[in-house]
Amino acid sequence: MDVSVEKKLHDLWKLQQIDSKIDNIKAVMGELPMEVADLEDDIAGLETRVQHIEEEVSSLNAEISNKKNAIKDFQAAISKYDEQLNLIKNNREFEAIDKEKEIAGLEILSAEKKIRDFGKLIESKAEILASTQQTLDKRKADLVFKRAELDEIIKENEEEILKLEKDREGASKKLDDRYFRAYHRIRENMKNGLAVAPIMRGSCGGCFSKIPSQRQSEIRAHIKVTDCEHCGRILVDQTISGIAAKEEEKEVKTTRRKMRLTTK
Ligand SMILES: [Zn+2]
Incomplete structure (x- = not known):
């Protein structure tokens, strides 16, 4: 021996x-620690996506308000052209201002079309945002549940894990x-x-x-x-x-x- x-x-x-x-x-503990980590990753990704969509929507809204302001300016310009046209006797001058008025009218039409397009884009983004938000809320609820479950198991075994880890260190040193x-x-x-x-x-x-x-x-x-x-x-x-x-x-x-x- x-x-x-x-x-x-x-x-x-x-x-x-x-x-x-x-x-x-x-x-x-099983798959819980991994499931919690996966959920946390998912949530971080979804939150970034929601933030991006919200930023896109707010920049589209800013574009719409720019276009609305532009329309007001063109409308004011048209009123001014109308006043001028009433006073003008000269044919050539009349034609020049009338041309300006026509261009302003076209600008208004184009701005209105842009506003409609942006509106449609916002609508489709709102749909994506709603479904992303829904997924995010579901993941968050799952995480609360899983994390509570994991925390409970850890709490129940905390003392034993600490003791075992210490024992393990001691036993490892002996070998x-x-x-x-x-x-x-x-x-x-x-x-x-x-x-x-x-x-x-x-x-x-x-x-x-x-x-x-x-x-x-x-x-x-x-x-x-x-x-x-x-x-x-x-x-x-x-x-x-x-x-x-x-x-x-x-x-x-x-x-x-x-x-x-x-x-x-
Ligand atoms: Zn064997």
Whole structure:
């Protein structure tokens, strides 16, 4: 029996248990953190869109009021031309002013047409604005609901998360770099997040493959850190895992159920 190997196995198992607890809390949170982030992105995008449309509408309204002012000016000019035309005797002068009056009339027609066009544009923008605003309101309501749900879960588990994170830091420091990296490399590849698995009724507690009895004896002897030939998880025996024979069966069932849930 190698004391340093035994210590390594204990440290690895300890870290695994902490990570599994953190995984369980994250599983309860599920997709919520991502859904909240997505909603926040959506809302920011929609708010920018609403703002742009409102700016467009207000600049169209400004254009309309410019055109209305221009029409007033042209109308005033026409009245002035009319007064002048009444006084003029000279034919050539008359024609010149009459031409000016005609141009002012055409300008008014063109400005009125522009006002109608801008009005139609505003109408269509108002429709887009209403439907965008509706979507925005719906997303905001969703966010309030989801965020409350997430906050509640975080609040419920806050103390435990903080404690687990602290424990995790401590447990990580105990492991040397090589095992710490190996642990994470294995864990990343496992759907159930188990890098260290207990032997359960002669099988790997991670993948449930039978472990040859020779290998089981080696694992029990704590001669070296041994992995499962099938899945590559680090295997620990009962003296490390502390899972009594009676509990093993229960643990197998729970793990199997979790595996089914996570692989769905
Ligand atoms: Zn295995």
